Amino acid sequence: MLISDGLGESVVERQHAVGNEVDASVQGIVVQTGSITGDVHFRGGTAGEAAPRQLPSATPHFVNRLVEQDALTTLLSGPRAEGAVLMSTIDGTAGVGKSTLAVNWAHRVRERFPDGELYVNLRGFDPVAEPMTPNEALGFFLAALGVAADRIPAGDDARAAMFRTLVHDKRMLVLLDNARDAAQIRPLLPAARDALVLVASRNRLDELVVREAANRMSLDVLDDAESRELLAHYLGEDALAGDPEAVGELIRHCAGLPLALGVVAVRAVEFDCPLSELVEELSGERERLDALDSAGETGVRAVFSWSYRSLSAEAARLFRLMGLPTGADIGADALAALADRTKRDLRRPLAELLRANLVEQHERGRYRFHDLLRAYAAECAATDERESDRQDTVRRLLDFYLRTSARADYARAGGDSRGFVVDLPDSSIEGLVFGTDAEALAWWDAERHNMRAATLQARSFGLNEYVWQLPRSLMFFFHLRGYADDWIEAYTCAIESARFLGNDYATAYLLFEMSVAHYDRGDVDSSESYAAQSLPYFEAAGDTHGKTEALIGVGVMRVERGDLEDAVKPLETAVSIGQERRDLYTQGASLNGLGLLKAKLGLFGAAHAHFEQALRAYREVGENVGEGFVLHHIADTHRTSGNLEASIEAYRRAAELRLEIDHRPGAAASLRNLGNARHESGDLTGAREALQAALGLYEEIDPDTAAAVLDEIEVLPTS
Incomplete structure (x- = not known):
């Protein structure tokens, strides 16, 4: 077999008198062989991975x-x-063709970017959904670059740093569509001089x-000649x-918006209707999509209404109902709950919406709107659905997310071992079973952001x-997953609502679990504060199990901070309470805390x-x-x-x-300490192996x- 690595010399292996030669110049990896049995696999870092090619399709109907x-x-x-980074912004009014220009031009030059293209719709002006956070966008980019979902960090800075690392020295094109402002963009910028960033925004x-020396391009509406050219792309010159009079009227009503x-x-x-008939329909509709109006003459709502009618x-x-949720997209199961239909029942109407280009199936079983159509769908719901029906629809979706997530939580977290059993609101929605x-x-990974949107909508x-x-x-x-920032944001809303409802039971546990979130983020003072705040709520609710957990939280945080004397009593x-109640969960937590305290005091036998x-x-x-956690603490003490x-x-x-x-954050910590302990013991090979595994996490x-x-x-010795 002859294998060339493209660096000049080749390695020749002769087996069974089979010889191989390469006459031409070699670039990349070349394999020649007399015979091959079985599969052939190549492994070589990122070289074997396909570059991301995320550009949406270019439109053939494009005024150049x-x-x-x-x-x-x-x-x-x-x-x-x-x-x-080289950057250009493209701004202009809604519907003027910013995205179309960016995508079509990007297709023309994509061969100049051999390391791929990244694309994201930042939803900066979606009238219903929240704009995409830089954190979310970075998550999508990291996934596109091959990072497994459970290895994508939670924090904004960590994601941005990982993104910059992965695209460093790469020749990539990054298209950021529907951006709202510079703050949304900056964390998404690679520090790569061979990359190009295109930003499309209404602002x-x-x-x-x-500050970033971006090139600015302002896109105006099409003039009459360009508008006519675009219509000709679709309809042909003969039509x-x-x-010509009807053509002029159509152009006037559309105000140059592609x-x-x-x-x-x-x-x-x-x-197959006459253009004059279209003019009549367009002229007779109320102006509904104010954000797209240009001197009150666009009639875009009327245009959308044709497809709707x-x-x-x-x-x-x-x-209409799909215009009510505020998440970025919706899965088939959630959509069935929203519409109060089975997935089988939805096949025909969904196919009809897809054919009409009113919704998009961006991945199998998941659907989303263009933001302008979403606005129109929400407006149709407000007009054509009773308020009580709209609320029932949203509630069905909330029930689906809540019941499915609660089932997952109950199964993954060991049932009711934590002592906190929630009474879910009554509903006919069952949710999924895993x-x-x-x-x-x-x-959870797929629906995390939609559940955030659902919480805000609720x-x-x-x-x-x-x-x-x-x-x-x-x-x-x-x-x-280590999503401490998401946890804290969500629980801030949760605590406020539980207090509003006067639910001491819920408030107590939410405050205590907020303490755990701050501990995960490394904020010991805030962690102790929230644990202490939960105590009177547990007292008011008469929940001894929860009170015990809060005492453990206060005590462990004092140990972490070095206030050992004050940690003893809680x-x-x-x-004592855990043993009296035979509560094994709190016994485990409290004995672990007491072990940490004894270890800090140097009483290693008692700690173990x-x-x-x-x-x-x-x-x-x-x-x-x-x-x-206990195994890790045992190891630390030894x-x-x-x-x-x-x-x-x-x-x-x-x-x-x-x-x-x-539990990747925990696994990383244990592997790191394992590597350092092996180093101290003289096992350099084992130390390197464990530290490399920790580094990967x-x-x-x-x-x-x-x-x-x-x-x-x-710093590990080489031998």
């Missing part, structure tokens, strides 16, 4: 805007500053021009020549039971005794997340006391358990810590 396209092309050959983004002109033309072709009653109702933990996690409707229960159903997911009280008791309690109740062999074994067990349950969840782990690897 040659001046603007030439300006963008000229920009590519202009000067580039070291460490700064002038002067801050990017001033336009037959009724979006409106395109829908008018599609209407004319689909229904042509729908069957069933499809029209589905179109066969495996992996399925539940995959659903708050706008005054549905406070959902405002606190939706975030609460995600608590275990937030904890497992921890010993918690141990408490840890072993905590392990037995956790294992009996099936609390594997807590078991992972290491501090000089028993490296026992420490290494405990770190290994902790890491294996945490990986098994997808930290690169996804905590780039700052990843840098520290890399330093630890680099």
